Amino acid sequence: VSRTILSSESITLEEPYTVAGGHQSIKWKLDSAGGHGTFAGAVTSSQSGYGEYFESVTGQTIPAGTIVTVKGEKIESAHVGDYMLGVISETAAFISGAASFGWQSRFLTNEFGGFIYENVTDEETGETVRVPKQNPDCSPALEADYEARAARDEWHIVGLNGRHYVRVDGTVSPGDYITAHNGIGTKAAEGWKVLKLTALYSSEKGYGIAIAVIK
Structure with a gap:
């Protein structure tokens, strides 16, 4: 069966390889052929902010809460005067x-x-399905050895927008703006806005922790 309707009333589903639900009309749909999801309402999360995967310059792990900048297409700790791309985040919602x-x-x-x-023809159903075209350079061996970015040390979720946890030094108080010094936030005239401190600065650790708004 190439179409599935769940927990619904009075809807029909035409597209092959889809799962959908709704009342009187479709309210959500998942496309198995293309990997797309469509929703009539909001997508919600208890987490906050938006993040995107970036690879580190060194190929090594960058600690959570570190402010990073870009070098080419990759990331490294941000220093004074660097463009602040975002912060290594463990709480991004999207x-x-x-x-x-x-x-x-x-x-x-x-x-x-x-x-x-x-367009390809399904051998079992005879239906025509529109799918992304395979790259001829992608061999079965390459796919078999593939490891998702989430499992690799060199790839990091960088919080780019919204509220995220940031390492800060002892100069920072709630309401301050911060810029980056060796990957750690320090008080500045402008930059990211600090909402609150969740951990006071510790000389032993070398940082405190703040929640800052990135935009």
Whole structure:
């Protein structure tokens, strides 16, 4: 069966390889062929902020709460005067760039990064399905050895927007703005706004912890 309707009333589902639900009309739909999700209402989370995966320059782990900058396409600890991209976050509610299910170049894309699609015929049902076109350079061996970014030390979730935990020094108080010094927030005339401190500065640890708004 290439279509599934769950917990619903008075809806029909035309697209193959989809799961959907709703009352009187479709309110949510998951597309198994393309991996897309569509919702009529809000997507909610108890976490906060938006994050995206970035790879570290060194290939090593960067500790949570470290403010980072970009070097090319990769990240490293931010210093005074650096562009503050974001902070290594463990609490982002919405995360992109995870490449969870396969090599990022598994499918062919156009010059703007959008998928190139093709129509294929399902051998069991005879239905025509529109799917992303496979990259001929993606071998079965390459896919078999693939490990998701979440499991690799060099890939990090960088909080880019919203409220996130940030390492700070002893100069920072609630209501201050912060900039970066060796990856740690320090009081500044402008920058990210500190909402509150969740841990006071400790000379033993070398940092305190604040919740700051990144935007």
